[in-house]
Amino acid sequence: MLTKKVKNRILFLVSIFLISISAVLFILKSLNKNILYFSSPTEIKQKEDIPFGKAMRVGGMVKKGSISISQNDIKFVVTDFENEILISYSGTVPNLFAEEKGVVAEGRLRDKNFFVAERILAKHDENYMPPEIKEIIEKNAK
Amino acid sequence: MLSNIGIGLVTLVLVLSFLTIYTATLDLKTSSQTIKKSIYKLSLFQTTFTILSFLTLIIGFLNSDFSLVNVYENSHSEKPFFYKIAGTWGNHEGSLLLWINILVIFSYLFLVFNHTHDKKFRLYTLIFQNTLILGFLFFLLSNSNPFSPIYPIPLEGLGLNPILQDPALAIHPPLLYVGFVGCSIYFSAAMASLLSNYGGKLFAQSIKTWVKISWCFQTLGIIVGSIWAYYELGWGGFWFWDPVENASLLPWFAITALMHSLIVLEKRNTLYHWVVILCLSTFILSVIGTFLVRSGILNSVHTFASDPSRGVYILIFLSLMIFSALTIFFTKHKKEKYNFNLKSKETFILANNWFMAFFLVTVLIGILYPIFLDVLTNMKISVGPPFFNIVIIPLVVPFMFLMAIGPKFSWIKSQNKISYKSIFPIFGAIGINLFIFYFFGEYSLLSNLIFITAIFLILHSFLDIKKNISKKNIYQLPRIISHLGFGLLVFFIGINHQFSLEEDFNLKVGEIKKTDNYEINFQDIKIKERKNYKAIVGNFELTNLKKNLVEYLEPEIRIYSNPETLTYEAAIKTKITSDLYLTMSNVSRSDYYNIKFQNKPFMVWIWISALMITFGGFMQLSLKKNED
Numbered sequence: 001m002l003t004k005k006v007k008n009r010i011l012f013l014v015s016i017f018l019i020s021i022s023a024v025l026f027i028l029k030s031l032n033k034n035i036l037y038f039s040s041p042t043e044i045k046q047k048e049d050i051p052f053g054k055a056m057r058v059g060g061m062v063k064k065g066s067i068s069i070s071q072n073d074i075k076f077v078v079t080d081f082e083n084e085i086l087i088s089y090s091g092t093v094p095n096l097f098a099e100e101k102g103v104v105a106e107g108r109l110r111d112k113n114f115f116v117a118e119r120i121l122a123k124h125d126e127n128y129m130p131p132e133i134k135e136i137i138e139k140n141a142k
Numbered sequence: 143m144l145s146n147i148g149i150g151l152v153t154l155v156l157v158l159s160f161l162t163i164y165t166a167t168l169d170l171k172t173s174s175q176t177i178k179k180s181i182y183k184l185s186l187f188q189t190t191f192t193i194l195s196f197l198t199l200i201i202g203f204l205n206s207d208f209s210l211v212n213v214y215e216n217s218h219s220e221k222p223f224f225y226k227i228a229g230t231w232g233n234h235e236g237s238l239l240l241w242i243n244i245l246v247i248f249s250y251l252f253l254v255f256n257h258t259h260d261k262k263f264r265l266y267t268l269i270f271q272n273t274l275i276l277g278f279l280f281f282l283l284s285n286s287n288p289f290s291p292i293y294p295i296p297l298e299g300l301g302l303n304p305i306l307q308d309p310a311l312a313i314h315p316p317l318l319y320v321g322f323v324g325c326s327i328y329f330s331a332a333m334a335s336l337l338s339n340y341g342g343k344l345f346a347q348s349i350k351t352w353v354k355i356s357w358c359f360q361t362l363g364i365i366v367g368s369i370w371a372y373y374e375l376g377w378g379g380f381w382f383w384d385p386v387e388n389a390s391l392l393p394w395f396a397i398t399a400l401m402h403s404l405i406v407l408e409k410r411n412t413l414y415h416w417v418v419i420l421c422l423s424t425f426i427l428s429v430i431g432t433f434l435v436r437s438g439i440l441n442s443v444h445t446f447a448s449d450p451s452r453g454v455y456i457l458i459f460l461s462l463m464i465f466s467a468l469t470i471f472f473t474k475h476k477k478e479k480y481n482f483n484l485k486s487k488e489t490f491i492l493a494n495n496w497f498m499a500f501f502l503v504t505v506l507i508g509i510l511y512p513i514f515l516d517v518l519t520n521m522k523i524s525v526g527p528p529f530f531n532i533v534i535i536p537l538v539v540p541f542m543f544l545m546a547i548g549p550k551f552s553w554i555k556s557q558n559k560i561s562y563k564s565i566f567p568i569f570g571a572i573g574i575n576l577f578i579f580y581f582f583g584e585y586s587l588l589s590n591l592i593f594i595t596a597i598f599l600i601l602h603s604f605l606d607i608k609k610n611i612s613k614k615n616i617y618q619l620p621r622i623i624s625h626l627g628f629g630l631l632v633f634f635i636g637i638n639h640q641f642s643l644e645e646d647f648n649l650k651v652g653e654i655k656k657t658d659n660y661e662i663n664f665q666d667i668k669i670k671e672r673k674n675y676k677a678i679v680g681n682f683e684l685t686n687l688k689k690n691l692v693e694y695l696e697p698e699i700r701i702y703s704n705p706e707t708l709t710y711e712a713a714i715k716t717k718i719t720s721d722l723y724l725t726m727s728n729v730s731r732s733d734y735y736n737i738k739f740q741n742k743p744f745m746v747w748i749w750i751s752a753l754m755i756t757f758g759g760f761m762q763l764s765l766k767k768n769e770d
Contacts, residue, residue, distance in 0.1 A: 023500060023503075026533065027533055030528075030529050030532045030533050031507065031525065033532075034525060034532070035529075037521070037523050038524065055526065057522075070734070071648050072648065090647070090648075091736070091738060092376060092646065095376075095727065
């Protein structure tokens with residue numbers, strides 16, 4: 001039969017194994033709840049099952065002449081040169097936010113044409129283009 | 143001219159590295175107990191020339207010598223003196239040269255200061271370190287050369303990104319580099335120790351100081367970066383779980399685990415292989431972080447003009463490093479006996495390591511999952527801050543509890559008595575928590591637990607300090623100060639999180655905005671000419687309606703000309719109990735200004751307690767004898 005020492009060791013290994021499995025499961029579960037999907041305006045138009053209440057990211061170029069500012073919010077249109085979406089945001093915008101520049105907005109979709117942003121992502125370099133947006137532009141602006 | 147000198151010096155360093163490896167390999171075979179004098183000399187020359195090459199680059203920046211592409215792209219003749227120097231490492235090529243400088247300097251210092259240790263071990267360390275140096279030198283010379291010439295010579299440079307023109311950000315890279323690149327020396331030492339069978343206690347003693355140095359600088363570097371983000375980026379926060387911040391946390395978790403388990407190796411001569419794994423992974427994680435932020439995979443301020451070939455080079459280098467580390471580890475791995483009693487200091491230190499490993503895995507998954515998903519399914523996602531908060535914060539509760547009582551246990555086996563006495567402050571903690579809860583506002587169960595354990599750790603540390611001072615024992619103090627700093631940090635972050643106030647709105651000049659407690663009067667704007675930018679300064683009168691207190695805040699919009707960029711400068715009023723934080727921005731020259739107003743309680747205490755953690759580390763470095 002197993003000695004006490006071996007038994008203890010098995011018990012120890014099994015519990016370590018169980019703890020690490022449950023830790024990883026826990027991490028993955030919370031990960032699933034908290035990921036933000038990135039979509040372009042075209043993807044929003046085309047997708048049937050787009051979630052309205054869930055936080056997500058939208059990106060593209062800020063359309064020329066589309067920025068309007070009122071006391072409570074800033075509205076602007078983001079385009080991927082095929083489709084557009086209106087974004088409303090209240091809060092400070094990052095310093096590189098401007099017309100005809102790339103932008104990524106984080107927030108929730110109201111309907112397929114209107115997005116309420118909670119955060120506008122800061123880009124640190126005027127020459128830098130987020131990879132997501134670069135891809136969209138290369139695809140559409142030929 | 144400078145270009146030739148620079149490239150000449152770097153090539154000389156390259157040749158010296160080869161020579162060092164060659165003579166060190168020859169010296170391995172001799173029977174003499176001491177290392178040949180010539181190796182010391184080679185290493186000293188190597189260090190001198192590396193430092194000279196860096197000074198050459200600094201001179202290039204100071205003289206605005208635009209015959210160097212690097213200076214042309216990142217500097218401007220009208221830039222202030224201080225930022226001309228800082229510009230040297232504010233770009234990819236220059237920072238790589240700084241990286242090599244630290245590799246070389248650490249290599250030399252390690253050789254000189256460890257003269258009491260085994261000859262073979264020291265020679266192997268030198269060989270591995272020089273292999274790393276060679277790898278990065280090839281990288282520098284092949285596609286990231288800071289001394290590349292440009293012809294015809296441009297008259298004016300392009301300038302440094304204005305948000306990098308800041309004192310905190312000027313010292314942030316050198317600090318982090320000492321921290322992250324400093325890890326290379328015990329990466330090499332760990333490999334050397336496996337090859338030369340120089341393990342156990344003596345190995346721990348040889349790398350101890352280096353681990354502490356790099357830990358201190360890493361911690362300080364991360365704090366400085368965080369302070370910079372707080373006042374420069376204008377979001378009013380100090381930690382965003384941004385991929386770049388996370389990348390800096392990965393090696394930090396590993397090195398913190400290493401700092402603790404190294405004590406076990408030194409005192410109890412066990413856990414050797416675990417320590418080796420941590421040594422190897424700390425530097426590997428540092429390079430992974432560099433790869434992620436430099437290659438443009440993660441987008442951030444650290445992504446200097448992204449060039450895919452750089453990413454590929456680092457990736458190949460990284461795979462070689464990991465591969466050789468694993469090969470050596472598994473061929474040299476020997477069975478080790480672990481015999482731990484539950485109630486002993488080593489068990490608690492091991493518990494620290496488990497927590498660190500868990501935090502590390504969490505953050506690693508958070509960083510890598512989106513990248514893998516993108517590669518595999520082309521789906522673009524990002525992991526939000528709630529993920530890290532949900533997974534990490536609950537575990538901070540038991541972590542802090544163990545952090546308070548763990549050090550009370552003695553090595554091998556403890557008596558029961560100690561732990562009861564040290565539980566006592568828990569009643570004090572519950573009392574203080576109830577007081578805050580009752581008088582200042584309600585919060586969730588988890589927050590209650592966080593506050594209780596944080597206060598428990600704080601009270602516990604204070605009792606410890608009192609006891610150690612009355613015993614005139616100063617060797618425990620560094621550890622207590624660092625642990626106390628962590629407790630305070632969590633406590634103040636908790637308070638800050640619970641009682642912060644944030645308002646976003648748009649105002650025209652002359653308008654007034656009323657919120658629950660404050661009246662914000664946008665009085666006027668002025669335009670001021672400064673040395674290398676123009677500033678639009680807003681005058682805000684802020685009335686605290688409850689206390690009837692008036693404050694004036696002056697946020698700025700700065701227009702830099704070289705390169706043409708806008709930055710928003712927050713106006714921050716720091717007081718002992720809270721920070722008032724106001725940023726102003728303007729979009730497409732509209733009449734409305736975008737205002738963000740925040741009241742952040744105990745902000746300055748967050749920095750103080752974070753600095754306290756580092757202070758503990760530096761204090762321990764300065765004490766020669768160690769805690770037992």
